[in-house]
Amino acid sequence: MxxxxxxxxxxxxxxxxxxxxxxxxxxxxxxxxxxxxxxxxxxxxxxxxxxxxxxxxxxxxxxxxxxxxxxxxxxxxxxxxxxxxLRRTVEENLAYPLRIKGEPKKAAHAKARDWAARVGLAGLLNRPAPVLSGxxxxxxxxxxxxxxxxxxxxxxxxxxxxxxxxxxxxxxxxxxxxxxxxxxxxxxxxxxxxxxxxxxxxxxxxxxxxxxxxxxxxxxxxxxxxxxxxxxxxxxx
Structure with a gap:
């Protein structure tokens, strides 16, 4: 830390x-x-x-x-x-910060799905981010x-x-x-x-x-x- x-x-x-x-x-x-x-x-x-x-x-x-x-x-x-x-899906938006830091795709997307659930977006993983509500x-x-x-x-x-x-x-x-x-x-x-x-x-x-x-x-x-x-x-x- x-x-x-x-x-x-x-x-x-x-x-x-x-x-x-x-x-x-x-x-x-x-x-x-x-x-x-x-x-x-x-x-x-x-x-x-x-x-x-x-x-x-x-x-x-x-x-x-x-x-x-x-x-x-x-x-x-x-x-x-x-x-x-980003003009990508919810899951891809969440995975993006990890991917640019070099985290493997599979691990990054697993964490993305976990965080989608944490923030209440688990049902919207494949939704394009720009069309989400505010x-x-x-x-x-x-x-x-x-x-x-x-x-x-x-x-x-x-x-x-x-x-x-x-x-x-x-x-x-x-x-x-x-x-x-x-x-x-x-x-x-x-x-x-x-x-x-x-x-x-x-x-x-x-x-x-x-x-x-x-x-x-x-x-x-x-x-x-x-x-x-x-x-x-x-x-x-």
């Missing part, structure tokens, strides 16, 4: 076309439990996750993992809000990310636009992954989901970390007026 935590961001900033999307951010995450990143639309949640994962480039500042950065990134996976589906595609994206046993999984709004039943299924998969030792860092706009999943909360506002706290403390007694207003559903800018 890769000892990747703690991870420390020091003055981390991301800019695009002259606009600051995130930063400067000074933050240390110890990898304990599930970290949920929340904040108003446009606050930089997606960009922060992409910076940590190495999918977005730092403009200034540093991100230091407890191990070599390349090792840390290889031990991670990322599930996007709108999952990318909830089914998100389950497939989760299975495809988890099949390689990542030590850390990033999820960007994993249940956006999903119905209650699909959200419950996704959260069950995430809870099981956490129980198996996978660290989770996710963003969400759903405060009910944040309350159910979070051990630590990072509250972003205007691209900066506004508050970091234990989940119970944050939801029961947020420190700042902006956090209190956000939790009440007020517009915070």
């Amino acid at each position: 890769t000892q990747m935590f703690p991870v420390t961001l020091s003055g981390a900033t991301a800019r695009r076309q002259g606009q600051t999307l995130v930063g400067p951010v000074d933050l240390t995450l110890d990898g304990g439990g599930t970290c949920v990143v929340i904040g108003p639309n446009g606050s930089g949640k997606t960009t922060l996750l992409r910076l940590l994962h190495g999918a977005a480039r730092l403009s200034t500042g540093r991100i230091d993992w407890a191990c070599d950065t390349e090792l840390a990134h290889r031990a991670q996976a990322f599930v996007f809000q709108s999952p990318v589906m 909830g089914e595609q998100q389950k497939l994206a989760l299975g495809r990310a988890l099949i390689s046993s990542p030590e850390l999984l990033f999820l960007d709004e994993p249940c956006a636009a999903l119905d209650g039943r699909s959200m419950r299924d996704i959260e069950t998969i995430l809870t099981e992954a956490k129980a198996q030792g996978t660290k989770l860092i996710l963003s969400t706009h759903d405060m009910g989901q944040a309350r159910r999943l979070a051990d630590t909360v990072v509250f972003l506002l205007r691209g900066k970390v506004h508050e970091v706290a234990d989940a119970k403390q944050f939801f029961d007694e947020p420190e700042t007026a902006q956090a209190k207003a956000f939790l009440k559903g007020d517009i915070v800018e």
Whole structure:
């Protein structure tokens, strides 16, 4: 297992076309439990996750993992809000990450069938992935990310636009992954989901970390007026 935590961001900033999307951010995450990143639309949640994962480039500042950065990134996976589906069957989508790592076809497809059952897609193995429903595609994206046993999984709004039943299924998969030792860092706009999943909360506002706290403390007694207003559903800018 890769000892990747703690991870420390020091003055981390991301800019695009002259606009600051995130930063400067000074933050240390110890990898304990599930970290949920929340904040108003446009606050930089997606960009922060992409910076940590190495999918977005730092403009200034540093991100230091407890191990070599390349090792840390290889031990991670990322599930996007709108999952990318390969134009292949469900089984082939699930087997793909294993096949590109050199796992024999028979073993990869056996694991794919097992993971299809775990995420509730056992009856859809031969279905082309692009024609699945939104909830089914998100389950497939989760299975495809988890099949390689990542030590850390990033999820960007994993249940956006999903119905209650699909959200419950996704959260069950995430809870099981956490129980198996996978660290989770996710963003969400759903405060009910944040309350159910979070051990630590990072509250972003205007691209900066506004508050970091234990989940119970944050939801029961947020420190700042902006956090209190956000939790009440007020517009915070």
